[in-house]
Every structure is written in structure tokens, then in C-alpha cells.
Amino acid sequence: MPTSTTTQRLAALCLSSAILVGCAATPNSHSYADQARRDFAPITNTTAEKSEANLISLPDLIGSNSLNALISRAVDANPSLQQTLLTLKISQMERRQTGAARLPELDAGLNAAKQDTKDSSAANNDTSYSGSLTLNWQLDVWGKLNDRYLAAAKDIAEQQALYQSAKDALAAEVITAWLNSIALGHAIDIESQRHSSLEQTAKFIENRYRSGLGKLEDIDTARSAVYRSKATMAEYAEDLARQRRALSQLLGQSDLVDYQPTTHYPDVLLPIEALPNQNLQRRPDLQAAYLAIEAKALRSKAAYKDMLPSLSLQAALTDSATSLSSALLKSPAWSLLGQLVAPIYRGGELRAAAKIADLETAQGYQVFREALLTAVAEVEDALGSEQELAKRQRHITDALAAAERTEAQYQSKYRAGLVDILDLLSVQQQNYDLAAQLDNLIYQRLANRITLGLALGLGVQA
Numbered sequence: 001m002p003t004s005t006t007t008q009r010l011a012a013l014c015l016s017s018a019i020l021v022g023c024a025a026t027p028n029s030h031s032y033a034d035q036a037r038r039d040f041a042p043i044t045n046t047t048a049e050k051s052e053a054n055l056i057s058l059p060d061l062i063g064s065n066s067l068n069a070l071i072s073r074a075v076d077a078n079p080s081l082q083q084t085l086l087t088l089k090i091s092q093m094e095r096r097q098t099g100a101a102r103l104p105e106l107d108a109g110l111n112a113a114k115q116d117t118k119d120s121s122a123a124n125n126d127t128s129y130s131g132s133l134t135l136n137w138q139l140d141v142w143g144k145l146n147d148r149y150l151a152a153a154k155d156i157a158e159q160q161a162l163y164q165s166a167k168d169a170l171a172a173e174v175i176t177a178w179l180n181s182i183a184l185g186h187a188i189d190i191e192s193q194r195h196s197s198l199e200q201t202a203k204f205i206e207n208r209y210r211s212g213l214g215k216l217e218d219i220d221t222a223r224s225a226v227y228r229s230k231a232t233m234a235e236y237a238e239d240l241a242r243q244r245r246a247l248s249q250l251l252g253q254s255d256l257v258d259y260q261p262t263t264h265y266p267d268v269l270l271p272i273e274a275l276p277n278q279n280l281q282r283r284p285d286l287q288a289a290y291l292a293i294e295a296k297a298l299r300s301k302a303a304y305k306d307m308l309p310s311l312s313l314q315a316a317l318t319d320s321a322t323s324l325s326s327a328l329l330k331s332p333a334w335s336l337l338g339q340l341v342a343p344i345y346r347g348g349e350l351r352a353a354a355k356i357a358d359l360e361t362a363q364g365y366q367v368f369r370e371a372l373l374t375a376v377a378e379v380e381d382a383l384g385s386e387q388e389l390a391k392r393q394r395h396i397t398d399a400l401a402a403a404e405r406t407e408a409q410y411q412s413k414y415r416a417g418l419v420d421i422l423d424l425l426s427v428q429q430q431n432y433d434l435a436a437q438l439d440n441l442i443y444q445r446l447a448n449r450i451t452l453g454l455a456l457g458l459g460v461q462a
Helices: 004-024 032-043 046-050 065-077 079-100 120-125 144-210 216-250 272-277 284-305 349-415 421-455
Strands: 105-114 127-139 310-321 333-341
Touching (some): 032 349, 216 421, 349 421
Antiparallel strands (some): 105 127
8 A cells, every 4th residue: 555655746746747748738839810910010001090081981971861771770670680690699698608617606405315114103204304505616727717718708709890790791782782773763764765765766767658758677677676675674674673672681671661762873972082091900800800810819728728737626515404494504514625637648639629729720810811811802903993983984974975966966867868767776776875884884883982981991880
């Protein structure tokens, strides 16, 4: 039999070995959060944070009260956004669960036991009762429980950022759908004007034919153009109805209620020159990716600390009696137990868990890099589209003005019999095509402003 001194030495040796094993397994010294901040620095502009443009929100780019009302309805009722909000609330409850591990646990117990006896005189004493009150507390000696609690707080902040990102994206979808409805309404109006012009041209050709001044083929050609215009109007009408159904879905409704469609494009309040000065740190998706790195890094630290010894305390009060009232801890016996557990050999389980946590942190950093590169590309693409659309809009405006002058000349020449009907219809077709193209460019430019604002971090106020 080993002596008491030998036993103590053996315990001390095991404890020392466990501590050395745990200390040798240190977390990766590379800080991915610091590296993410360094990656972020070259593309941020801290001086822009105090600019007036930095204070606006995404709906302010349009400045429409009716649109703001639609966005508010979408935020309140969109099912997808509500799912994200519920995920945030779940994260808050999970943090409470994680925090509970740092606190003592108190349990109460009451047991009753009855014994079978043949002695009728012992009928009142054949039942025994025992009560207990137990306190368990795992001491956070190395701070691993606190690390996991802090990681849960980072999870909540990440989910808040993701919720904000989803809300911003929803607002952008509502604005784009709203603008598209206006564009489709304009397309229907332009096609309606084309149809009226083609109807008048067809009647004029019929009158000339009755007077012996035209050909029968001219009537068929004109009528064919009228029918094609009707088909286009039917297509645009269905596109508009489909767009309104999509808008109602974004609002979380089966149908648009009390919706008054707008017939004119809004003015963009913010000049494009002010947008590039924004700070990409406002983008909630980048914030979420960065917070995810911090949460994973904290869990990595906790995983390494799992290899260190753990200390727990247990205090208990127990009492036994033959009656229920006497067993409720009136004269209990108490006990206090301290337990130190050091992991010696787990088959590499704890070390593998720590390495997995390291790899997950590295993975989170790559997710952040991908989000950052995507953000930069989105800004550059939107700025490039703005310049392209502005040039195209100027050129198409000039082309439309020239086409309108050409159409007026061809109308006069056709009445004088100097040009063929096909020439006149071709000029009219070009005129209305240019008008529709110009209106579509205006829509694309407004929609691109929303895309650019979203890429630069403009969103809905929290």
C-alpha cells in the first residue's frame, strides 16, 4: 500500500503533468481580427465619417413619403426578415444559456420511501423521508467560461449586423420594385402613344387608298404595326401586374392594400460626387464577418483552456426523518466537496477540438476577406455603371431630339408623296424606341444609385 506522502506526490505529479500539457497547447498566436483590421484600413476613409452625407439613409436617396411607408410595412411584415429577427432573439437566449454555466447551480430534492411491514403497530413509521439542498459551482479558474460568454455576445452582435444587412437589402428591393413599377407605367404610356400614332397613320393610309393615292399593301403594313403595338402593351401590362405582385410579396401581403402608384420618377437628393467618400465600415455584412472572427477566436481560446485542470465545488445539506415536515432540513447534515479534475489522456480529442477551433477562426477570416473583396467590387461596379448610364442617357437624349425632328420632316414628305409609308413607319418606330430606351436608362440610373448606396453602407435606420 502506498503511503499518504506517496499518494500526495503522485497526485501532484499528475496535476503538474496536466498543467504542462495544457500550457504547451497554446492557441495560435496569429490574430485574425487584427489582420482583418489591417486589410480594412486601406479602403476606409475616416474623414468621411463626419460628413453630412454620412448621416443619410437609403430611403433618403429617393425622398418619397409613400415609398417610406412601403419600406416600413416591409420591415414589419416581410417573412424572411422576421426569420432573421427571430434568429437574433434565439442568439440572445443562447447567450443566457452560456452565461448560466458561470454561475452556481442550486438543486432541491425530496425523496419518500415506504417499506412493507407485517406489524400493524408500525403503520405510522413505515415511510421515511429525506430532503436535500445541493450547490454545485464550477470555478472559472482559467476564464474559459467567460471566453465562451464573450463569444456568445459577439454572436449576438453578428446577428444584429446580419439583421441590419437583411433590412437594408429588403429596403433596396422595395425601392427597386417601386421604381420598376414607375418604369413599366411609363413604358405602357409610350407604347400607348405609339399605338395612337399608328392608328392615325393607318386611317390616313386607308383614306388615301380610297382616293386612289395608295396601295393595298400599305394598309396591311400599317395594320400589322398596330397589332404589334397592342401585343407589346399587353406584355407590359402583365409585367406591371407581376411587378406589383412581387412588391406585395416583399411587403408580406397577399395583395397591395391602399397602394397609390406613383407616375413620376423621383429626384435623387444626394449628388453622386458625395457617395464615394463613404466609409465601407458602415456595411453591416462586413461588420458581421468581422464579429464572427472575434467570436471564433474566443472559442479557440476556450478550447485550449479545456486542456487545463478544472476546479468545482459542491456543498450539500441533507436530512432524513419519518415525517415529511421533519425532513425539510430542520436539522440537516452538511458536506463540502472540492474536486480538481485534470485531463491526462483523451485520445487527442481535446487537442483536435482546439485545432478545429483554430481552423474555424482562419475560415472566418477568409469569409471576411471574401466579403471585403465583394464590397469593393460592388462599389466599383456601381460607380462604373453610373458613369456609363450617364453617358448613354446624354447620347440617347440627343438621339431622341434628332429623331423627333426627322419624324416631323417625314410626315410632311409622306403627305406630299415624296417618301414611302415604310420609311415613315420606320422613323416613327425609331422615335418611340428611343423614347422607351431613354426612360429605361433613367430607371436604370436611379436603381443603380440605390445599388451604389447599399454598397457603400447606406441602409435603413436601426
